[in-house]
Each structure stands twice: as structure tokens, then as C-alpha cells.
């Protein structure tokens with residue numbers, strides 16, 4: 001957002017990809033009424049046109065906020081990812097423009113864990129294939145290839161919020177849980193950490209992926225990894241489409257190395273429900289294909305709407321950046337009776353000294369000051385008497401290293 005405080009009804013908020021109505025309710029309750037909701041993501045050209053005029057944008061996993069798109073977002077104050085993943089946003093590019101990115105790190109984790117558990121049971125019994133056959137009029141009553149979950153080994157790759165919950169749920173079915181993670185993690189229940197990815201892949205009857213999209217996780221499941229797995233393994237991916245080499249998975253299904261799979265995320269996903277879904281996996285009856293709905297439950301979406309909208313409103317009202325993924329975190333008290341100024345700058349020595357000297361020169365009294373920095377940027381919040389705010393803002397903009405400065409309500 002450029003300079004001075006805007007009246008709340010002038011603050012434009014764009015919510016894409018069918019963000020839950022709880023977000024709109026929350027924003028309205030906080031006084032924000034200028035909200036546009038669109039049920040799909042937008043093609044880059046349309047996104048650029050829209051983003052040029054908004055102060056806040058809310059997206060889910062589909063909208064790509066690249067450096068290029070953000071270069072058109074001159075008024076943008078903050079981004080809300082109404083999901084866990086923030087890989088769809090070039091968060092460093094947002095950071096260098098002084099734009100915090102918020103997400104909902106927990107609210108849909110249980111939904112994903114429940115879905116994966118259900119898929120595990122169905123795949124161990126060959127249900128997707130049997131069901132597809134029955135739909136075509138084929139009766140396939142047989143115990144061949146059908147096994148109980150009890151006593152089988154679940155290999156979880158990425159033992160974070162989702163992986164851990166999945167592990168606990170799977171143990172209630174009597175599964176043995178092993179996990180692989182780049183960090184040393186506290187095992188919950190009777191789970192235990194494998195010494196390497198290879199060790200995990202060798203012993204798992206079911207492999208389930210729960211890692212974020214990063215450079216290291218790109219194609220982390222490819223032909224070499226499928227070759228290490230047990231014959232007849234069950235394979236599940238509800239993390240990100242880029243983590244699996246989809247052609248290698250198709251080959252492993254053809255050769256029966258993989259007996260069944262459940263895939264929720266894809267290297268390329270349709271922009272909306274009207275677009276055709278294209279994938280080589282459509283050919284396999286023994287693959288459960290879901291349209292990236294791991295976190296799409298009423299409970300999760302409603303909680304996410306509330307959570308992220310309230311983080312955006314807190315930033316707009318108060319300057320609080322608590323739980324921003326790319327920004328120094330500041331949790332701030334209210335500022336009744338004073339004007340609050342936000343100053344975002346490149347993290348270089350002497351910025352605070354410059355600010356304090358500039359304010360002292362004009363006898364601007366500082367009622368409260370908060371500073372947090374990370375390796376790239378510094379974020380200073382200053383409360384002053386309302387009558388000094390215009391002058392103080394002018395001074396702040398002169399400070400060497402300033403990325404943006406503004407006055408809150």
C-alpha cells in the first residue's frame with residue numbers, strides 16, 4: 001500500500017480460488033467491505049490486471065504469484081495463502097517489495113491425514129480397481145492381492161504436521177510406522193525414524209509423501225526410487241505434484257511394481273472445474289485420482305478462511321506480522337490515541353539511528369517503537385502523536401534503505 005492510511009472501505013481485497021465465505025465474514029466484521037471473490041485462479045494476464053489495483057490478495061495453491069506478477073502489484077500490502085503451501089508465491093520477491101505473506105499452517109492437516117488413511121485401506125484391498133470393474137459390469141470376487149492394514153509398514157516421507165497425524169491414525173489400525181525426514185524428529189507413538197530414504201523405501205508396504213515443494217523435493221520420487229521399493233507397494237502423494245516423476249510412476253504401475261496409488265496433486269493442474277484434467281494416470285483403474293482436495297473439507301476451509309483473513313486484517317489494522325512466512329514477526333498491542341507508522345527497509349546498519357535522529361530533529365515524540373529484522377529486511381513500527389504523522393512519514397521515506405513506509409488507521 002503506498003502512503004497514507006486509506007479508509008477501510010477503500011481498501012480493495014481480492015479473494016481467488018473459491019476462498020471460503022468465512023474469510024469474507026471475518027473481513028467484513030473487521031470493517032473491510034471492498035471485497036471481490038472469484039471462484040477460480042486467473043491466467044497470468046488477467047491476474048496482472050487485477051493485482052495492479054488491490055491492496056490485499058487471497059489465493060490458494062493454484063495462483064502463481066511470480067516476481068513478474070508482483071512487479072505489477074504496486075498497491076499490494078500483503079498476500080494471504082488460504083492453504084499451507086506457499087510455494088506458489090515467490091516469497092523472496094514479495095519480501096524485497098516489503099509484502100508479507102501469511103498462510104494457515106495447521107488448519108487442513110487433519111483432513112489430509114484422514115484422506116490418506118482412508119486411501120491406504122482401500123488400496124490395500126484393491127478396491128479402486130474392483131469398484132471400476134463393477135461399474136463396468138465385471139464381478140471380481142477374489143482375495144488375491146487383498147491384505148489387512150494391521151501389521152503392515154507405513155513409510156511416511158516428511159514427518160511434519162500431516163505426516164505425524166497420519167502416523168498416529170495409522171497406528172490405531174495396528175500399522176507399523178516408519179518415517180524419513182531431513183530433520184531429526186520426535187517420533188510420536190511407536191513410530192521410528194529411518195536412517196535414509198533408501199532404508200525407508202526398502203521396507204515400506206505403503207509409501208506416503210508429505211514434504212513441501214522445494215528444490216530438494218523436486219522429482220524426489222523417480223525411476224530409481226520406485227525400483228528400490230517393495231514389489232506390489234502402495235504409493236500415495238497428497239503433497240505437491242512436482243515431488244513425483246509422473247511418467248516414472250506410470251511405468252511402475254504398468255510393470256506392477258506399484259500395486260495401487262492415490263494421487264491428489266499433479267505437476268500441472270486445471271485452473272478451475274471447467275478445464276479438462278490431463279494425466280497419464282487416467283489409464284489406471286488401480287489409481288485413485290482426486291482433484292487436489294486433500295485439504296478440502298468444510299471444517300478445514302472454514303477454519304482457514306477465518307485464520308488467514310484475521311491475519312490479513314491484523315496486519316492492516318495493527319501492523320502485526322505474527323506467523324508471516326517471509327517477514328520479521330512482530331505481534332503488536334493496539335495503538336489507541338496515537339498514530340502508527342510502518343517502515344520496511346533493507347536490513348543494513350544504522351537505519352534505526354537515522355530514524356531516531358530524523359524524529360529528534362523535529363521533536364517528534366515516540367510513544368512506542370518495535371523493531372524486528374531478518375537476514376534481508378527490517379520492520380520498524382513506531383507510535384507517535386497523530387498531529388506529527390504526516391511529517392514523520394515524509395522523514396521516514398527519506399531514510400536510506402527504505403522499501404516502503406505508511407501510516408495505519
Ligand SMILES: NC(=O)C1=CN([C@@H]2O[C@H](COP(=O)(O)OP(=O)(O)OC[C@H]3O[C@@H](n4cnc5c(N)ncnc54)[C@H](O)[C@@H]3O)[C@@H](O)[C@H]2O)C=CC1
Nearest residue numbers: 084085158159160161162181182210211212238239294295
Ligand atoms: N493435498 C492437499 O490438499 C494438501 C497438501 N499439502 C502439502 O503437504 C505438505 C506438507 O504439509 P505439512 O505436513 O503441514 O508440512 P510441515 O512443514 O509440517 O512438514 C513437512 C516435513 O517435510 C520435511 N521435509 C522437507 N524437505 C524434505 C526432504 N527433502 N526430505 C524429507 N523430508 C523433508 C520437513 O522437515 C517437515 O518435517 C505441504 O507443504 C503442502 O505442500 C498440505 C495441505 C493440503
Ligand SMILES: O=C(O)C(=O)COP(=O)(O)O
Nearest residue numbers: 060061082083084085295
Ligand atoms: O494447503 C495446501 O498446501 C494445499 O495444497 C491445499 O491447497 P488448496 O487450498 O486446496 O488449493
